[in-house]
Amino acid sequence: MNNLLSHARRARGLLLPALLVAAWEVASHQGASQAYAFVPLSVIGQGLTELIRNGDLLISTLASLQRTCIGLLIGVIAGLLVGAAMALSAIAERLLAPLYHMLRQVPILGLIPLIALWFGSQEGAKLLIVSLAAFYPMTLNTFEGFTHIDRRYREVARVLEWNTWQVFTQVLLPGALRSIANGILHALAFAWVSSVGSELFLSTGSGLGNLMMNAEAGARMEIVVIGVVCIGLMGYAMNQLFSRLTRHLLRWRDI
Amino acid sequence: MNASLDQRWLASTSHSPGALQIRELSKHYLLDGQPMEVLKGIDLRVKPGEFVSIVGASGCGKSSLLRLIAGLESDYSGDMQLDGKAITTTSLERGIVFQDHRLFPWKTVAQNIAIALKRSPLTRQEKALRVAEHIRLVNLQGFENAYPHQLSGGMAQRAAIARALITQPKLLLLDEPFGALDALTRISMQRELQRIWVQHRSTMIMVTHDVEEALYLGDRVIVMDARPGRIKYEIDVDLPHPRERHAPRLQELKEILLTELAGSDADK
Numbered sequence A: 001m002n003n004l005l006s007h008a009r010r011a012r013g014l015l016l017p018a019l020l021v022a023a024w025e026v027a028s029h030q031g032a033s034q035a036y037a038f039v040p041l042s043v044i045g046q047g048l049t050e051l052i053r054n055g056d057l058l059i060s061t062l063a064s065l066q067r068t069c070i071g072l073l074i075g076v077i078a079g080l081l082v083g084a085a086m087a088l089s090a091i092a093e094r095l096l097a098p099l100y101h102m103l104r105q106v107p108i109l110g111l112i113p114l115i116a117l118w119f120g121s122q123e124g125a126k127l128l129i130v131s132l133a134a135f136y137p138m139t140l141n142t143f144e145g146f147t148h149i150d151r152r153y154r155e156v157a158r159v160l161e162w163n164t165w166q167v168f169t170q171v172l173l174p175g176a177l178r179s180i181a182n183g184i185l186h187a188l189a190f191a192w193v194s195s196v197g198s199e200l201f202l203s204t205g206s207g208l209g210n211l212m213m214n215a216e217a218g219a220r221m222e223i224v225v226i227g228v229v230c231i232g233l234m235g236y237a238m239n240q241l242f243s244r245l246t247r248h249l250l251r252w253r254d255i
Numbered sequence B: 001m002n003a004s005l006d007q008r009w010l011a012s013t014s015h016s017p018g019a020l021q022i023r024e025l026s027k028h029y030l031l032d033g034q035p036m037e038v039l040k041g042i043d044l045r046v047k048p049g050e051f052v053s054i055v056g057a058s059g060c061g062k063s064s065l066l067r068l069i070a071g072l073e074s075d076y077s078g079d080m081q082l083d084g085k086a087i088t089t090t091s092l093e094r095g096i097v098f099q100d101h102r103l104f105p106w107k108t109v110a111q112n113i114a115i116a117l118k119r120s121p122l123t124r125q126e127k128a129l130r131v132a133e134h135i136r137l138v139n140l141q142g143f144e145n146a147y148p149h150q151l152s153g154g155m156a157q158r159a160a161i162a163r164a165l166i167t168q169p170k171l172l173l174l175d176e177p178f179g180a181l182d183a184l185t186r187i188s189m190q191r192e193l194q195r196i197w198v199q200h201r202s203t204m205i206m207v208t209h210d211v212e213e214a215l216y217l218g219d220r221v222i223v224m225d226a227r228p229g230r231i232k233y234e235i236d237v238d239l240p241h242p243r244e245r246h247a248p249r250l251q252e253l254k255e256i257l258l259t260e261l262a263g264s265d266a267d268k
Ligand SMILES: Nc1ncnc2c1ncn2[C@@H]1O[C@H](COP(=O)(O)OP(=O)(O)OP(=O)(O)O)[C@@H](O)[C@H]1O
Pocket: B029, B030, B031, B038, B056, B057, B058, B059, B060, B061, B062, B063, B064, B065
């Protein structure tokens, strides 16, 4: 009984998507022009089988995913270093903060023409875009995490006569961990979006974005829809995976 | 119950209580750019192994005084010495238990106590042994691996006391260590602190709002007055430890102290 209830509760999240799919299906049956804009589910199903059979979906997803991971890694490491430096050193802050906050205001989309001009439209340029997208939120959250360390814990460290390294590893880093995890979560979301986004603008290579661009050029709307759903599901899955992981790792945080 | 074990360990470690001497200590904070005197002309001598209680109205500078002795505040005038050595900054010779336990939420009870030994030359085994002994000392066996948020207020406070004691400071400062506890836990914690003090014999200075607590534990009770914070009155508690909580002499002293405290309130 309880089991049934909890299943029902979990299924609530599926209610809205199911309604949307139903509405979609109804819309697709309202004439030929509607059937082009709202591809019938049966056509989408055929397209999906085709993409899975010829391996396009897997290859595209992996290409986008790989770029996300590498870009995320670079962005997160750079963000950790810059964020921590700005928080812990007054000189670093005065040096880096103005440039950082200025650049941060420019949407990544606005940087793409410049990046394409300087670095071409190959994988390297896309990686740079993804890394930048991950770098911004990572830096901000790391900075916040390190600056909002409770003064009271630093006093304990002083009373116990810890050296700088001990203060860093025992107080600053664990104290900032929650913020850092938040930063990675944001960075992950931005990295994934900009990984697919970069493919829409720099159209060489492979990925889910390229798959969609090519499908649009070939008037294969069902593949575009599959691409959209796939991007959404992948992003959602990664977000869930990482939130659960951090919740487990940071379980000493009550609530 | 583990008295024999504790005794053996105490015998095997050398640590001596410290003598504190404070002369003409004054301190002011800046409030809206205006200097505000928090402490003025504090003179205090504490003998090795003595237990001194400090009571006084809220805001009279008790915490400030402890923070100064701990070495957490700079910028003061006057002179403070522990065993003849001037106090300039923090030192492992002076331990402090803050009013809020200040355990690190990301560490377990055992880790929280062990980190106090980061600067200690002891080997890993010796440290582990000492941590286990101090967990026993404050009766937290079975909670070694609990995180602070899983402890009651009293348990967290006991862990904090263990963390302060494990470095074997010559002088232990306690800032309202039982302030947040219910009456019953408070009484049992007082008994435990008394037991620990009798065993450890380190010099202790405890700030409290509770006159009975001050008298029950202290060899001497100091009454502070506010604005500026200064020592107004001192009383010797001439009873041997461990004490009987309801001793008639304590009742008499309590009346005197309450009159003094009420007097300092009436001045305002
Ligand atoms: N960092 C600070 N900056 C400015 N003023 C301060 C600071 N710390 C304390 N004070 C002031 O110093 C005075 C004494 O504070 P303190 O905390 O020592 O009082 P207390 O006797 O411990 O009070 P309580 O019993 O409420 O804990 C207060 O008036 C307080 O406003």
